[in-house]
Amino acid sequence: MIRFEGVSKSFGGAKAVxxxxxxxxxxxxxxxxxxxxxxxxxxxxLVNRLLxxxxxxxxxxxxxxxxLAPVELRRRVGYVIQSVGLFPHWTVERxxxxxxxxxxxxxxxxxxxxAELLDLVGLPPGLHARRYPxxxxxxxxxxxxxxxxxxxxxELLLMDEPFGAVDPPTRRGLQDSLIAIQRRTGTxxxxxxxxxxxxIRLCGTLAVLHHGRLLQTGTPASVLTHPASDEVAxxxxxxxxxxxxxxxxxxxxxxxxxxPPAAEGEPIDTxxxxxxxxxxxxxxxxxxxxxxxLADGRSGVLDLADLVRP
Amino acid sequence: xxAAGRLARRPVVGVGAVxxxxxxxxxxxxxxxxxLFPEGTRLVYTRATFPELVASHALLTGSASLIAIGIGLAAxxxxxxxxxxxxxxxxxxxxxxxxxFPPVAVLALAVPSLGYGDLPTxxxxxxxxxxxxxxxxxxxxxxxxxxVLEAADGSGFSPAGRLWRIELPLAAxxxxxxxxxxxxxxxxxxxxxxxxGALTLGSPIIDGLSGDNPAFVLQGTVLVALFAVTVDLAxxxxxxxxxxxxx
Numbered sequence: 145m146i147r148f149e150g151v152s153k154s155f156g157g158a159k160a161v162x163x164x165x166x167x168x169x170x171x172x173x174x175x176x177x178x179x180x181x182x183x184x185x186x187x188x189x190l191v192n193r194l195l196x197x198x199x200x201x202x203x204x205x206x207x208x209x210x211x212l213a214p215v216e217l218r219r220r221v222g223y224v225i226q227s228v229g230l231f232p233h234w235t236v237e238r239x240x241x242x243x244x245x246x247x248x249x250x251x252x253x254x255x256x257x258x259a260e261l262l263d264l265v266g267l268p269p270g271l272h273a274r275r276y277p278x279x280x281x282x283x284x285x286x287x288x289x290x291x292x293x294x295x296x297x298x299e300l301l302l303m304d305e306p307f308g309a310v311d312p313p314t315r316r317g318l319q320d321s322l323i324a325i326q327r328r329t330g331t332x333x334x335x336x337x338x339x340x341x342x343x344i345r346l347c348g349t350l351a352v353l354h355h356g357r358l359l360q361t362g363t364p365a366s367v368l369t370h371p372a373s374d375e376v377a378x379x380x381x382x383x384x385x386x387x388x389x390x391x392x393x394x395x396x397x398x399x400x401x402x403x404p405p406a407a408e409g410e411p412i413d414t415x416x417x418x419x420x421x422x423x424x425x426x427x428x429x430x431x432x433x434x435x436x437x438l439a440d441g442r443s444g445v446l447d448l449a450d451l452v453r454p
Numbered sequence: 455x456x457a458a459g460r461l462a463r464r465p466v467v468g469v470g471a472v473x474x475x476x477x478x479x480x481x482x483x484x485x486x487x488x489x490l491f492p493e494g495t496r497l498v499y500t501r502a503t504f505p506e507l508v509a510s511h512a513l514l515t516g517s518a519s520l521i522a523i524g525i526g527l528a529a530x531x532x533x534x535x536x537x538x539x540x541x542x543x544x545x546x547x548x549x550x551x552x553x554x555f556p557p558v559a560v561l562a563l564a565v566p567s568l569g570y571g572d573l574p575t576x577x578x579x580x581x582x583x584x585x586x587x588x589x590x591x592x593x594x595x596x597x598x599x600x601x602v603l604e605a606a607d608g609s610g611f612s613p614a615g616r617l618w619r620i621e622l623p624l625a626a627x628x629x630x631x632x633x634x635x636x637x638x639x640x641x642x643x644x645x646x647x648x649x650x651g652a653l654t655l656g657s658p659i660i661d662g663l664s665g666d667n668p669a670f671v672l673q674g675t676v677l678v679a680l681f682a683v684t685v686d687l688a689x690x691x692x693x694x695x696x697x698x699x700x701x
Contacts, residue, residue: 292609
């Protein structure tokens with residue numbers, strides 16, 4: 145879907161992005177993670193040509209982005225930023241209709257699409273369509289921001305720390321909505337975040353950047369289990385890396401077939417995280433939990449020792 | 455109907471009515487004002503009728519204001535585009551500097567090259583009118599939040615589309631305040647044009663001052679003041695009518 149090939153970008157002599165090669169597969173969510181100044185936002189903005197590459201190339205659906213007119217390209221790619229940037233003089237529905245209007249859709253089609261999107265992001269159209277951005281909470285504004293970015297059914301959605309400015313419970317709600325939306329639409333998402341938990345929760349692939357260089361790519365489980373360098377380990381918690389690893393691994397990865405007698409207590413699902421399993425063990429004072437739906441249909445168990453198994 | 459009723463109660467309607475009434479009634483009213491002035495004062499201004507003076511004054515300030523708004527807005531747009539951003543500080547400073555010249559000095563300097571009459575007056579009015587428009591235009595365009603501009607670019611607006619649909623509507627309240635200042639100042643300043651031969655409401659004032667005739671001075675002053683207040687209130691109504699929600 146997107147292929148970065150030896151991409152570099154400097155600002156006044158300082159390399160913000162340094163020879164990055166990375167592929168994002170269609171229909172997946174990829175997180176660009178790293179500390180401030182790692183070049184992750186710069187890399188994102190090179191895709192829709194808000195910035196231009198100095199060296200290397202970016203291919204979008206096989207086409208070099210520099211061969212596409214910036215305005216046409218941006219109408220095909222959704223863009224969500226932390227500060228949302230809703231147009232304050234337009235109602236919610238007009239904001240969402242931005243790109244369809246630029247593309248010249250009929251008003252009937254736009255009206256249908258706006259109602260559909262408000263539903264998709266969890267804002268009842270009857271309540272919100274005619275409100276203005278300053279009448280919405282921060283979380284609602286970002287829901288509208290996501291709806292606006294998805295309005296013209298883009299194949300690719302770029303998100304720059306989209307949920308960084310909202311409080312943690314709201315952020316969880318928005319993340320859950322995004323996961324559900326992505327499952328329904330199959331949109332490819334490239335997401336910048338410095339929130340380790342968000343990256344692990346949302347993304348199938350992590351790309352870890354440090355001082356503009358790509359240090360490691362892989363699934364959250366593989367990156368957290370085998371960090372390629374000290375920088376990567378430090379970013380994912382340093383001494384607390386192990387706790388974050390429990391967020392990236394699932395019960396199904398570690399459970400094993402039960403030797404009778406089976407464990408007592410409420411069974412845990414195989415797709416629950418090991419973090420949840422550990423939390424239950426601590427809360428319930430057990431070192432063994434029964435597991436539901438082990439792959440071969442038999443019941444299983446998870447021991448505390450399974451969590452620390454390398 | 456209700457809207458019309460609400461409009462009728464706005465101050466602009468009352469002040470405007472008094473202004474128009476005095477414009478057309480001054481000729482009839484003036485002969486009866488003798489009690490206000492020393493014995494023997496000529497009460498009726500004869501060089502031109504007051505409707506003629508108002509029309510000439512309005513034409514002069516109106517055309518100068520249109521030119522000033524055009525230039526000021528163009529300068530503000532230029533200074534806020536990527537290509538002109540380097541000149542923004544210069545334009546800011548130029549604006550501040552030009553406002554320190556007194557209008558009479560500008561007129562005196564303009565007369566040798568432009569001659570007497572409307573032309574040097576219009577020149578001075580344009581020079582003075584540009585600055586508030588330019589300043590307000592720059593302030594208004596800069597007041598649009600960076601996040602809004604980034605979202606507009608990211609959505610795929612063309613530069614012209616972004617300017618027209620996003621930036622100008624959001625800058626409009628501040629810009630219009632600048633235009634209001636510019637036009638109101640222009641109406642007052644135009645009176646000075648009569649010192650170099652332009653026909654304005656300043657003509658009875660200047661003639662009255664040089665001919666020791668307080669009646670003419672009063673008539674011109676009252677009308678020009680009412681003119682300025684009427685236009686100011688009218689532009690205030692336009693500001694109120696703008697769509698809500700500035701950033």
